[in-house]
Amino acid sequence: MIAPPRIGVAAVHSKASESMPRPDRHKLTVSCLLGLFAFLCLAPFSAMAQAVDPLPSWNDGKAKQSIIKFVEDVTREGSPDFVPKEQRIATFDNDGTLWIEQPMYVQMVFAIDRLRELLPMHPEWRDQQPFKAALDGDFKTLLKDGQGSRNLQTIVGVTHAGMTPEEFEQIVKNWLATAKHPRFHRPYTELVYQPMLEVLAYFRANGFKTFIVSGGGIEFVRAFADQTYGVPTDQVIGSSIVTKFERRDGLPRLFRFPDVNFVDDGPGKPVGIEQHVGRRPIAAFGNSDGDLQMLQWTTESGGRRLGVIVHHTDAVREYAYDKDSLVGHLDLALEAAKLDSWTVVDMKTDWKVIFPFEMKGEASPKP
């Protein structure tokens, strides 16, 4: 087992780890002997590095131990639990697992801001559901039992379609550059969980490919995943709307249509992983009932597996919620965690810091 680099405030290190420049690697291939020499020289440094804590923002406890023990077991050559590199697939939910999702899913806030922007062309939305509820910030009506999913799809349809994927990416990037969280007054990309950035980097340093598996829109998440998490666009899996190829003004392009193509949530997550990765993960991280089937499919497959539920228990530094919350609803998956021996992370006690800015000594605003 090799210890990962120490993690700074942002995920810059983890990005470098994912996509180390290939020419540099190649220079080593050119001269095997020198490479072997370098390896032998560096081995003692590597042994030293193991003493560095791979998860410095985690308090010692069952959760931290279970993650480290898992990585050590599947990467130690000769271990009965050893897993070859090409099978080291780890999947991570995004909303509530890697970044904040309260008081409302970030993509929904984006969609509502887009609704407001487009409102002059659609004044009828003021009196028409689900647009009215969205514009009024009436999340209870918006996410009402059994209608939340359809309402969100309707709003995504009118705000996320009608452009090329490149244009949509730019719209998201522009929004992320200016929008701020109502309580933390910071860009959403700063409201990612420092302990989880460390997990991402730790897994990658140990030969894992890390995939984001989001119920959110695949192209929304791709707009920031590389810079924020060190996860390249092709390792992001998510929900999508219909995209078609066409020629317009003599040029080929893709165009986004307001119909659902794929819902990457609940039982859709294992299907999305199969479509994109073609392998069953050996580790999966989630925080809500939307992650239930992903964790079941990952862990109930024989062999050494890791399932992790991030439980939001810290109302002071972040939010405390589970089975009574419409956003990030966690009920069945918490029951399943007992049955399947998943690791349940108690954010309040397991995490020394929640957000990267706390490492600079900046405090969270009071709830």
Add this chain to the structure above:
Amino acid sequence: MIAPPRIGVAAVHSKASESMPRPDRHKLTVSCLLGLFAFLCLAPFSAMAQAVDPLPSWNDGKAKQSIIKFVEDVTREGSPDFVPKEQRIATFDNDGTLWIEQPMYVQMVFAIDRLRELLPMHPEWRDQQPFKAALDGDFKTLLKDGQGSRNLQTIVGVTHAGMTPEEFEQIVKNWLATAKHPRFHRPYTELVYQPMLEVLAYFRANGFKTFIVSGGGIEFVRAFADQTYGVPTDQVIGSSIVTKFERRDGLPRLFRFPDVNFVDDGPGKPVGIEQHVGRRPIAAFGNSDGDLQMLQWTTESGGRRLGVIVHHTDAVREYAYDKDSLVGHLDLALEAAKLDSWTVVDMKTDWKVIFPFEMKGEASPKP
């Protein structure tokens, strides 16, 4: 520009290049100074390596030059055509571009063998189309204008569904281990194009991510892509049938259903690439009209781009076919190649060898 490793008979080297063990990389990160030292030591070797021909199985000529010039232009720092690593995406069709597709698509041969295996349970297939045509090897009827696609889908439906993805992968692997090409009497995985294996390795050595974008079934291609091409399962894009999550006998699993989910051919190829990669490629390789839109979308986007059509012109060492062939039909894309300045590879004159076995001095059987 860094020269790639020399290519042996199989694609083992390219595989190593794609997935260089991360712990080894990491050891270098641990000690930057030693790394810098090693870099300085190795620089002269790297310069030497540039003299090594990256495409040794290609004859000197326009095609080879255009490929090398493109890679040099987009990887040279400070060049007006420089492309950052994360945008270096290259896509490759499979049938007829990376491996043999005559006298019939390999996956179709597999499907027909499966039909024969399942025939005792479905004796009605003997008199029922398209099964009868498939069982009789009557490819003309099978691929008849306007019906080929539907016929293939029907046959894929009954031969590729009704099991888990893991079970299907094993069925394909077992078949590939025993099936032999009718003319070459070798396993199909030996009938890959040596010059294209070199292109894959050359691109990867220069920081490209290489994706297979096949009209064939995504899980059929994944069963051999890693070992044969050094392309991991998550970098394979292809057509797919519906897969659903379910619990059976108390365990979660995915199950394959006989309905089309996605057709990754023609205008579907750019859509499939967007779904999986989330970026427009800067280089694309194909050989038939099914690759037309992928090459247009790749090259007609401004900036330095590479489009390549592999033209099958060698009836002695392989097959010669284009617009009159039902398999690998090439007509519109050959016209478009002129308009869009794509590189057209003449297999007869541009390739020193076609298959890896020729490098061991073994001759091709006569046509």
